[in-house]
Amino acid sequence: MKISEIRRKIDYCIDRFYENDIDLLNRDNYEVTITAKFASYLASQFSSYTVDCEYNKHLASKKDAIVNGIPRLVRPDIVIHSRGTNQRNLVCIEIKTDHNGDNRDEDVHKLIGMTKNSLDKKYAYNYTLGVFLDFYRDKSRLVKRFFINGKEVT
Numbered sequence: 481m482k483i484s485e486i487r488r489k490i491d492y493c494i495d496r497f498y499e500n501d502i503d504l505l506n507r508d509n510y511e512v513t514i515t516a517k518f519a520s521y522l523a524s525q526f527s528s529y530t531v532d533c534e535y536n537k538h539l540a541s542k543k544d545a546i547v548n549g550i551p552r553l554v555r556p557d558i559v560i561h562s563r564g565t566n567q568r569n570l571v572c573i574e575i576k577t578d579h580n581g582d583n584r585d586e587d588v589h590k591l592i593g594m595t596k597n598s599l600d601k602k603y604a605y606n607y608t609l610g611v612f613l614d615f616y617r618d619k620s621r622l623v624k625r626f627f628i629n630g631k632e633v634t
Contacts, residue, residue: 483628486571486609493521498619505617508579514615515557515575522573526560529570535559545593546603547586554590559607572607578616587612588625588632596630 501517515533523531536543536555545554557575562568572594574587591610598604610627626633 481570481608483609487626489525490522490571490611493518493525494613494622494624496521497615502617505577505579505615509577511557511575511577511580514577518575518613519558522558522560526570529560529568530563531558531560532563533558535561537563541602543605544602545590545605546596547589547593551603554594556590556594561607566604566606569605569607571609571611572605573611573613576612576614578614578621584612584614588627591625591627592630592632595627 497518504514504517512533519531519533534555534557536553543554543556544551547554556572558571558573559569560571560573572591574591576582576584576587591612593603594605595607595610596603597606608628612623612625612627614623616622
Protein backbone atom coordinates (compact mmCIF):
# COMPACT_ATOMS: atom_id res chain seq x y z
CA MET A 481 0.00 0.00 0.00
CA LYS A 482 1.36 3.43 -0.91
CA ILE A 483 2.20 5.94 1.81
CA SER A 484 -0.20 8.46 0.26
CA GLU A 485 -3.08 5.97 0.55
CA ILE A 486 -2.20 5.13 4.16
CA ARG A 487 -2.13 8.83 5.04
CA ARG A 488 -5.43 9.45 3.26
CA LYS A 489 -7.08 6.66 5.25
CA ILE A 490 -5.66 7.98 8.52
CA ASP A 491 -6.95 11.47 7.69
CA TYR A 492 -10.38 9.99 6.98
CA CYS A 493 -10.35 8.33 10.42
CA ILE A 494 -9.29 11.57 12.09
CA ASP A 495 -12.24 13.33 10.45
CA ARG A 496 -14.66 10.60 11.64
CA PHE A 497 -13.27 10.83 15.17
CA TYR A 498 -13.77 14.60 15.30
CA GLU A 499 -17.25 14.34 13.78
CA ASN A 500 -18.49 11.59 16.09
CA ASP A 501 -16.38 11.52 19.24
CA ILE A 502 -15.17 15.01 20.12
CA ASP A 503 -16.98 14.60 23.45
CA LEU A 504 -14.25 12.13 24.50
CA LEU A 505 -11.72 14.96 24.27
CA ASN A 506 -14.10 17.46 25.84
CA ARG A 507 -14.55 15.14 28.82
CA ASP A 508 -10.78 14.72 29.31
CA ASN A 509 -10.94 10.97 28.82
CA TYR A 510 -7.78 8.94 29.23
CA GLU A 511 -5.54 8.44 26.23
CA VAL A 512 -6.41 4.73 26.09
CA THR A 513 -10.10 5.60 25.55
CA ILE A 514 -9.22 7.95 22.69
CA THR A 515 -6.85 5.34 21.25
CA ALA A 516 -9.43 2.54 21.34
CA LYS A 517 -12.08 4.66 19.64
CA PHE A 518 -9.64 5.86 16.98
CA ALA A 519 -8.52 2.25 16.39
CA SER A 520 -12.12 1.28 15.61
CA TYR A 521 -12.14 3.77 12.74
CA LEU A 522 -8.78 2.49 11.52
CA ALA A 523 -10.04 -1.10 11.51
CA SER A 524 -12.79 -0.13 9.06
CA GLN A 525 -10.21 1.37 6.67
CA PHE A 526 -7.50 -1.27 6.94
CA SER A 527 -9.64 -4.40 6.71
CA SER A 528 -6.90 -6.62 5.26
CA TYR A 529 -4.76 -5.95 8.37
CA THR A 530 -5.25 -6.32 12.11
CA VAL A 531 -5.50 -3.17 14.20
CA ASP A 532 -4.28 -3.71 17.76
CA CYS A 533 -3.97 -1.34 20.72
CA GLU A 534 -1.11 -1.58 23.23
CA TYR A 535 0.37 -4.51 21.29
CA ASN A 536 3.53 -5.65 23.09
CA LYS A 537 4.52 -8.74 21.10
CA HIS A 538 7.24 -9.23 18.52
CA LEU A 539 6.76 -12.62 16.96
CA ALA A 540 6.89 -14.89 20.06
CA SER A 541 8.74 -12.41 22.29
CA LYS A 542 8.06 -9.12 24.00
CA LYS A 543 8.43 -6.00 21.87
CA ASP A 544 11.72 -4.15 22.44
CA ALA A 545 12.77 -0.96 20.68
CA ILE A 546 15.69 1.39 20.87
CA VAL A 547 14.32 4.57 22.48
CA ASN A 548 16.82 7.41 22.89
CA GLY A 549 19.63 4.93 22.30
CA ILE A 550 18.46 2.56 25.05
CA PRO A 551 16.76 -0.82 24.46
CA ARG A 552 13.45 -1.05 26.31
CA LEU A 553 10.13 -2.81 26.27
CA VAL A 554 7.46 -0.90 24.36
CA ARG A 555 3.71 -1.00 23.80
CA PRO A 556 2.76 1.17 20.84
CA ASP A 557 -0.65 2.80 21.24
CA ILE A 558 -1.89 1.33 17.93
CA VAL A 559 -0.33 -0.94 15.33
CA ILE A 560 -1.73 -1.90 11.95
CA HIS A 561 -0.12 -5.19 11.02
CA SER A 562 -0.50 -8.93 10.63
CA ARG A 563 0.24 -10.76 13.87
CA GLY A 564 3.15 -13.20 14.02
CA THR A 565 5.19 -11.78 11.14
CA ASN A 566 7.30 -8.74 10.38
CA GLN A 567 6.41 -8.90 6.69
CA ARG A 568 3.19 -6.87 7.08
CA ASN A 569 4.01 -4.26 9.71
CA LEU A 570 2.20 -1.33 8.12
CA VAL A 571 1.67 1.49 10.66
CA CYS A 572 2.75 2.23 14.22
CA ILE A 573 0.81 5.06 15.92
CA GLU A 574 1.43 7.01 19.11
CA ILE A 575 -1.30 9.30 20.44
CA LYS A 576 -1.39 12.13 22.94
CA THR A 577 -4.19 14.52 23.89
CA ASP A 578 -4.14 18.16 24.85
CA HIS A 579 -4.93 17.34 28.46
CA ASN A 580 -2.00 14.91 28.70
CA GLY A 581 1.09 16.74 29.93
CA ASP A 582 3.49 13.85 29.30
CA ASN A 583 6.59 14.50 27.24
CA ARG A 584 6.01 13.82 23.54
CA ASP A 585 9.70 13.13 22.79
CA GLU A 586 9.59 9.56 24.05
CA ASP A 587 6.74 8.72 21.67
CA VAL A 588 8.64 10.29 18.78
CA HIS A 589 11.77 8.28 19.60
CA LYS A 590 9.67 5.12 19.84
CA LEU A 591 8.32 5.76 16.33
CA ILE A 592 11.83 6.32 15.02
CA GLY A 593 12.85 2.93 16.44
CA MET A 594 9.76 1.13 15.14
CA THR A 595 10.18 2.42 11.58
CA LYS A 596 13.97 2.25 11.32
CA ASN A 597 15.35 -0.49 9.10
CA SER A 598 17.46 -2.65 11.38
CA LEU A 599 19.74 -5.56 10.59
CA ASP A 600 19.31 -6.79 14.17
CA LYS A 601 16.26 -9.07 14.01
CA LYS A 602 15.39 -8.23 17.62
CA TYR A 603 14.66 -4.64 16.55
CA ALA A 604 13.67 -5.20 12.91
CA TYR A 605 10.03 -4.12 12.97
CA ASN A 606 10.30 -2.07 9.79
CA TYR A 607 6.86 -0.48 10.04
CA THR A 608 6.16 1.25 6.75
CA LEU A 609 4.91 4.39 8.52
CA GLY A 610 5.07 5.81 12.01
CA VAL A 611 2.44 8.36 13.01
CA PHE A 612 2.36 10.68 15.99
CA LEU A 613 -1.03 12.29 16.64
CA ASP A 614 -1.60 14.95 19.28
CA PHE A 615 -5.36 15.44 19.53
CA TYR A 616 -6.74 18.80 20.66
CA ARG A 617 -10.34 19.75 21.31
CA ASP A 618 -9.94 22.26 18.51
CA LYS A 619 -9.26 20.17 15.38
CA SER A 620 -7.29 23.00 13.77
CA ARG A 621 -4.61 22.46 16.45
CA LEU A 622 -4.21 18.71 15.74
CA VAL A 623 -0.54 17.77 15.38
CA LYS A 624 0.39 15.06 12.85
CA ARG A 625 3.97 13.86 12.46
CA PHE A 626 5.09 11.06 10.14
CA PHE A 627 8.14 8.79 10.20
CA ILE A 628 9.61 6.57 7.50
CA ASN A 629 12.81 4.54 7.86
CA GLY A 630 13.57 6.12 11.24
CA LYS A 631 13.30 9.69 9.96
CA GLU A 632 10.60 12.34 10.21
CA VAL A 633 9.03 13.23 6.86
CA THR A 634 6.56 15.89 5.77
